Amino acid sequence: MAFYRPAPWQKPLSVALLIAALALPTLLTAIGQEFYVGFATRVLIFALAATSLNLVLGFGGMVSLGHAAFLGAGAYVAAICQQAGINEALLAFPAAMGVAGLFALLVGAISLRTRGVYFIMITLAFAQMAYYLFVSARAWGGDDGLPLTGKMAFAGIGLGGDTPLYYLALGCLALVMLLFGRLADARFGRTLQAIRENETRMEALGYAVFRYRLAAFALGGALAGLAGALLANLTGLASPNLLQWTQSGTLLVMVIIGGVGYLYGGVVGALILLVLEEFLVGLTPHWHIALGVLLLGVVLFAPKGVAALFGKRHG
Amino acid sequence: MVEGLLEVRGLCRRFGAIEALKDIDFSVDTGEVHALIGPNGAGKTTFIHHVSGALQPDAGSVRFAGQDVTTFGMHRRVAAGMARSYQITNIFLGLDALDNVALAVQGRPDAGSSFRFWRPVRSETALFDEARSYLEQLGLGSKATTLAGNLSHGEQRALELAMALATRPRLLLLDEPMAGTGPEESARMVELIEHLARHVTILLVEHDMDAVFRLADRISVLVNGQLICTGTPEAVRNDAAVRRAYLGDHL
Ligand SMILES: Nc1ncnc2c1ncn2[C@@H]1O[C@H](COP(=O)(O)OP(=O)(O)O)[C@@H](O)[C@H]1O
Numbered sequence: 001m002a003f004y005r006p007a008p009w010q011k012p013l014s015v016a017l018l019i020a021a022l023a024l025p026t027l028l029t030a031i032g033q034e035f036y037v038g039f040a041t042r043v044l045i046f047a048l049a050a051t052s053l054n055l056v057l058g059f060g061g062m063v064s065l066g067h068a069a070f071l072g073a074g075a076y077v078a079a080i081c082q083q084a085g086i087n088e089a090l091l092a093f094p095a096a097m098g099v100a101g102l103f104a105l106l107v108g109a110i111s112l113r114t115r116g117v118y119f120i121m122i123t124l125a126f127a128q129m130a131y132y133l134f135v136s137a138r139a140w141g142g143d144d145g146l147p148l149t150g151k152m153a154f155a156g157i158g159l160g161g162d163t164p165l166y167y168l169a170l171g172c173l174a175l176v177m178l179l180f181g182r183l184a185d186a187r188f189g190r191t192l193q194a195i196r197e198n199e200t201r202m203e204a205l206g207y208a209v210f211r212y213r214l215a216a217f218a219l220g221g222a223l224a225g226l227a228g229a230l231l232a233n234l235t236g237l238a239s240p241n242l243l244q245w246t247q248s249g250t251l252l253v254m255v256i257i258g259g260v261g262y263l264y265g266g267v268v269g270a271l272i273l274l275v276l277e278e279f280l281v282g283l284t285p286h287w288h289i290a291l292g293v294l295l296l297g298v299v300l301f302a303p304k305g306v307a308a309l310f311g312k313r314h315g
Numbered sequence: 316m317v318e319g320l321l322e323v324r325g326l327c328r329r330f331g332a333i334e335a336l337k338d339i340d341f342s343v344d345t346g347e348v349h350a351l352i353g354p355n356g357a358g359k360t361t362f363i364h365h366v367s368g369a370l371q372p373d374a375g376s377v378r379f380a381g382q383d384v385t386t387f388g389m390h391r392r393v394a395a396g397m398a399r400s401y402q403i404t405n406i407f408l409g410l411d412a413l414d415n416v417a418l419a420v421q422g423r424p425d426a427g428s429s430f431r432f433w434r435p436v437r438s439e440t441a442l443f444d445e446a447r448s449y450l451e452q453l454g455l456g457s458k459a460t461t462l463a464g465n466l467s468h469g470e471q472r473a474l475e476l477a478m479a480l481a482t483r484p485r486l487l488l489l490d491e492p493m494a495g496t497g498p499e500e501s502a503r504m505v506e507l508i509e510h511l512a513r514h515v516t517i518l519l520v521e522h523d524m525d526a527v528f529r530l531a532d533r534i535s536v537l538v539n540g541q542l543i544c545t546g547t548p549e550a551v552r553n554d555a556a557v558r559r560a561y562l563g564d565h566l
């Protein structure tokens with residue numbers, strides 16, 4: 001895989017996308033389709049979650065099949081915070097990131113000692129353990145999950161209605177994309193991608209490979225936790241299903257469709273998958289099959305993901 | 316006796332039924348070029364792996380610069396001052412030559428932490444200026460922006476060496492640096508190693524006997540995982556066991 005380097009058109013395009021996203025709720029309201037603001041928020045949140053996996057998978061070369069555990073953990077932390085009387089996102093969201101990040105640090109510290117299929121299985125095993133933990137936790141709703149009493153507040157301003165949460169999700173995604181783009185082109189990203197390409201060579205250059213992998217894994221977990229906290233606010237529920245391996249699979253599919261190792265791979269993949277799903281569900285009860293066929297098409301015609309069609313990455 | 320820069324004692328390693336290294340005692344003195352020769356499959360690369368820390372021995376010890384490094388992983392040995400080049404070219408094909416060397420500079424403890432998340436690495440001029448100086452030292456100055464994958468084989472071998480040098484080693488482990496290069500490139504490589512040898516101690520594994528006899532201060536001969544002889548080029552050339560086992564009519 002090639003190394004990431006920012007393309008010259010990337011900055012203007014990002015700014016244009018941001019402006020379009022800022023205008024979207026107003027636009028939807030103008031044409032009487034406010035209903036889609038919630039859907040757009042969902043896309044933003046999953047874009048964030050898939051991007052966090054892309055950091056781990058695409059840039060770090062770590063095929064984790066347990067990434068949803070960190071998404072779910074973030075959602076539960078938000079719900080538990082609210083239950084404990086902390087309704088402020090400025091407190092609950094960092095807590096969600098911290099808990100998910102620490103959890104990822106623990107999972108990574110153990111699973112990153114293995115490689116290949118063992119790594120995949122261990123990350124999966126940890127996620128399933130976390131899933132059963134939440135399913136059996138009566139205080140947190142067991143398999144019904146833990147509902148929120150309403151949307152939280154951000155800096156004292158309530159997130160009720162669809163639009164405030166949309167803007168909060170957009171702000172989070174924009175900040176994360178900015179950070180992601182910077183770190184990918186900084187020493188850390190360079191190191192991480194070189195380890196993905198040739199771990200042994202990096203050891204032979206004096207790099208303590210494990211540390212960089214672990215840092216990326218934990219950072220990916222923390223960002224997934226942020227997405228989870230947002231998602232709990234959107235759906236009003238922290239559900240154990242969020243930690244299921246199928247959810248991890250969905251995130252993987254998003255990254256693969258969008259483009260593994262491409263900065264915008266997670267965003268593009270989340271957008272495509274969720275839009276297709278929304279569209280196909282309305283069209284046919286067999287939407288799963290239709291979706292499968294479309295995915296097959298992506299794999300056949302854009303094997304590097306859709307983001308790869310837009311820009312050639314240079315060395 | 317003064318302890319050598321590298322001291323290997325009683326090193327043993329099996330791969331299943333194969334005894335790849337049998338009770339090896341071996342040392343490299345500061346400042347020398349010590350060549351390790353032997354037929355294909357003798358265990359030379361395996362030995363280098365054990366010195367560099369890529370593999371762990373079944374028994375025996377490795378001391379480096381007065382320190383027992385037997386349990387050290389590869390990256391800690393590099394930090395202690397060991398660098399290696401690979402028999403099979405091992406560079407980052409998707410990066411240009413300069414980026415490859417800059418990555419090697421960046422890995423050095425004195426070049427600062429790699430946990431930097433904000434500043435574009437290419438704006439770190441200190442890193443790249445130093446990297447450029449290694450490229451120039453190896454005659455690759457004009458190839459800085461060429462993708463490593465597009466370099467000629469000989470240039471890739473030189474780049475490999477530039478990366479090893481960029482770690483500022485005290486001991487350079489070279490595993491067949493001339494492998495697969497043409498006669499002209501080989502001659503250049505010999506000159507280069509001769510030049511490097513003035514600044515750094517070298518353990519050289521090489522098949523090209525002309526190169527070995529020209530470069531080496533001492534030669535050790537490995538046959539079937541056993542070290543059968545160590546001495547000056549003259550002594551090794553005249554050793555009966557070596558002639559029987561290996562050199563034959565090369566000499
Ligand atoms: N990882 C390994 N597993 C099993 N056998 C190995 C391994 N590495 C090397 N060997 C065996 O050890 C012996 C020495 O190999 P090597 O060190 O590559 O020799 P040389 O570099 O002198 O040509 C060979 O018989 C080889 O097949």
Ligand SMILES: [Mg+2]
Nearest residue numbers: 359360361402
């Ligand atoms: Mg060899």
